[in-house]
Amino acid sequence: MKRKRIFSILLAFVLIFSLATTVAASQGKSNIAFDQGVISQISISRMMEDVRYLSEGIGVRIASSPEETLAAEYIARAFEKYGYEAEIQEFPYQNRVAYVTMVGPEVRKIDVRIGGTRTNAPLTDSEGITGRIIECGYGGTGDFPEEVAGNIALVRRGQETFQNMYNRARSAGATALLIQNSDWTIFSASVTGATIPYATLNYDTGELLRGDDIVVNYKAFQYDTSRNVIATRKPNNKNRNTGNVVVFSAHYDSVPTAPGANDNASGTAGLLELARIFSSKPIDTEIRFLACGAEEVGLVGSRYYVSQLTPEERGSIIANYNMDMIATAGPDQSTLYINTLDGDNLVSRSAREAAERLGYGHLVRAPFHRGSSDHQAFFEGGIEAGNFIWRDPVTAALEPWYHQPYDTMEYMSEARFKIAMEIVAAASYSVIRVDTPNLEPKNKDKVKPIKYIEFETEDNTDIPEM
Ligand code: BES
Numbered sequence: 001m002k003r004k005r006i007f008s009i010l011l012a013f014v015l016i017f018s019l020a021t022t023v024a025a026s027q028g029k030s031n032i033a034f035d036q037g038v039i040s041q042i043s044i045s046r047m048m049e050d051v052r053y054l055s056e057g058i059g060v061r062i063a064s065s066p067e068e069t070l071a072a073e074y075i076a077r078a079f080e081k082y083g084y085e086a087e088i089q090e091f092p093y094q095n096r097v098a099y100v101t102m103v104g105p106e107v108r109k110i111d112v113r114i115g116g117t118r119t120n121a122p123l124t125d126s127e128g129i130t131g132r133i134i135e136c137g138y139g140g141t142g143d144f145p146e147e148v149a150g151n152i153a154l155v156r157r158g159q160e161t162f163q164n165m166y167n168r169a170r171s172a173g174a175t176a177l178l179i180q181n182s183d184w185t186i187f188s189a190s191v192t193g194a195t196i197p198y199a200t201l202n203y204d205t206g207e208l209l210r211g212d213d214i215v216v217n218y219k220a221f222q223y224d225t226s227r228n229v230i231a232t233r234k235p236n237n238k239n240r241n242t243g244n245v246v247v248f249s250a251h252y253d254s255v256p257t258a259p260g261a262n263d264n265a266s267g268t269a270g271l272l273e274l275a276r277i278f279s280s281k282p283i284d285t286e287i288r289f290l291a292c293g294a295e296e297v298g299l300v301g302s303r304y305y306v307s308q309l310t311p312e313e314r315g316s317i318i319a320n321y322n323m324d325m326i327a328t329a330g331p332d333q334s335t336l337y338i339n340t341l342d343g344d345n346l347v348s349r350s351a352r353e354a355a356e357r358l359g360y361g362h363l364v365r366a367p368f369h370r371g372s373s374d375h376q377a378f379f380e381g382g383i384e385a386g387n388f389i390w391r392d393p394v395t396a397a398l399e400p401w402y403h404q405p406y407d408t409m410e411y412m413s414e415a416r417f418k419i420a421m422e423i424v425a426a427a428s429y430s431v432i433r434v435d436t437p438n439l440e441p442k443n444k445d446k447v448k449p450i451k452y453i454e455f456e457t458e459d460n461t462d463i464p465e466m
Pocket residue numbers: 263264295296297298299324325339370371372373387389455456457458459
């Protein structure tokens with residue numbers, strides 16, 4: 001009798017224990033199964049097509065420019081293709097853009113960076129200025145021949161200040177000035193009191209303009225509006241709705257002369273791919289896909305988006321997954337950083353866990369303290385946000401051609417693209433899917449006002465005068 005009782009107690013223990021371990025094991029297994037369910041759907045070739053259209057079909061996508069608008073329309077059409085309504089959210093941003101085209105002896109686009117600031121660079125009428133290129137050495141006193149009058153002066157950077165070269169070109173009657181760099185990089189030049197348009201180019205681009213009878217057309221215009229593109233999906237089942245929101249984001253603008261393949265057609269393509277994959281998954285959390293305009297000029301689009309949210313909405317956003325530069329082939333950019341501004345948060349935690357499950361734990365550094373992309377705007381709005389970006393494991397450096405004309409598809413890594421996407425997809429799905437394991441309830445009653453913080457720019461070299 002007594003023996004039997006002890007035996008049944010023991011049996012009960014064994015049963016409970018083994019039940020508990022099988023539940024745990026099956027939960028562990030199902031996490032991996034959920035991961036597989038999303039990552040198996042990621043199509044690198046589809047993402048590469050998007051990158052090709054954005055960086056080659058359109059090319060440089062400067063904030064507020066018509067090219068940025070073309071990219072917005074492409075993104076909106078993609079969201080619609082995946083079954084979403086696409087909202088275009090316009091906001092004011094005044095910017096000036098230069099377009100230089102070689103019109104003879106052949107026709108080709110010449111990428112330049114407009115001289116002056118975004119609000120004071122000299123402009124042209126809609127026809128622009130057409131003239132022969134006159135080579136004017138290093139822009140010294142005796143370097144401007146008579147024929148420069150009525151034509152476009154081309155000078156080499158390196159011996160004279162921008163101001164002196166500009167003054168001499170204008171006095172000689174040049175209608176515009178182009179300043180060629182001495183190396184492969186692009187730079188910015190500003191002079192005071194400018195009345196004729198001027199722009200800078202890198203060494204290789206400048207070389208294209210040397211030769212006899214080269215004629216170029218130079219246009220410089222002001223634009224006033226940029227835009228975000230937003231797609232939203234609410235949970236299918238009202239009884240399984242946490243009331244929470246997750247926002248995915250990526251900027252689609254680029255800096256002058258940079259086709260922005262890695263920065264940030266890669267993140268934009270990743271955003272579209274997540275929208276496609278998550279369009280048919282069971283979720284208990286609202287998801288929003290935010291393609292940001294005007295990031296490169298100071299997070300203007302994402303800050304605008306956050307500023308337009310009601311405090312209740314801001315309180316309901318539990319995470320922002322931001323993708324920026326997720327496919328570099330940079331020689332040393334072998335670690336995927338998850339940048340945050342509030343230490344370890346839901347984004348860095350879920351990413352770290354997902355990376356471990358997928359066998360990528362050794363490739364990830366999370367969290368790392370850094371702003372300077374659209375996740376910063378969410379942090380400023382009191383939202384847990386993280387940015388995914390490949391960097392040097394030791395120095396945290398970005399790719400050497402960051403913000404340069406060489407940010408093209410040629411320097412992208414499909415392997416890194418895939419890894420970054422698998423981590424973002426698995427991490428975010430562990431948060432948005434029905435019966436999410438990852439969540440602590442969010443306190444929606446204490447929504448703080450938005451508080452802007454300073455930018456630490458990635459490239460903080462002072463712009464020299466010459
Ligand atoms: N993709 C870059 C660099 C970046 C991304 C830096 C993520 C750090 C984290 C981004 O588009 C960029 O160039 N940002 C600017 C700052 C911005 C606020 C003007 C920069 O770092 O100079």
